[in-house]
Amino acid sequence: MRQANVLYKKENAGVLTQLDDGSFLFKYHDEWFKDINKPAISLTLPKTQQEYLSEYLFPFFYNMLPEGSNKQTVCFENRIDTKDYFGILITTAKQDTIGAVTIKKIIP
Secondary structure, three states, rough: OEEEEEEOOOEEEEEEEOOOOEEEEEEEHOOOOOOOOOOEEEEOOOOOOOOEEEEOOHHHHHOOOHHHHHHHHHHHHHHHOOOHHHHHHHHHOOOOOOOOOEEEEEOO
């Protein structure tokens, strides 16, 4: 199991988890959910207290991944399998993303 904090404008909004079977969970932090001034991180992941579960990386997070030669370079330089989407995400989305969301690996 691997986990990462999902930050919205540098504030902890929730946790993204890759389970041992390769599926994914996303859950908003209770504090984020309860604060009516805090938005959902995506239209496809509305604020709820329940966990979102998917066999595949959620499209919102998948769309944060590099493509083409950029993906190949990231994978080569960091020794990441090109199909390890979670690994690529936590490597590339920790600082400089197009939107307000960044991803920070949780180190056990």
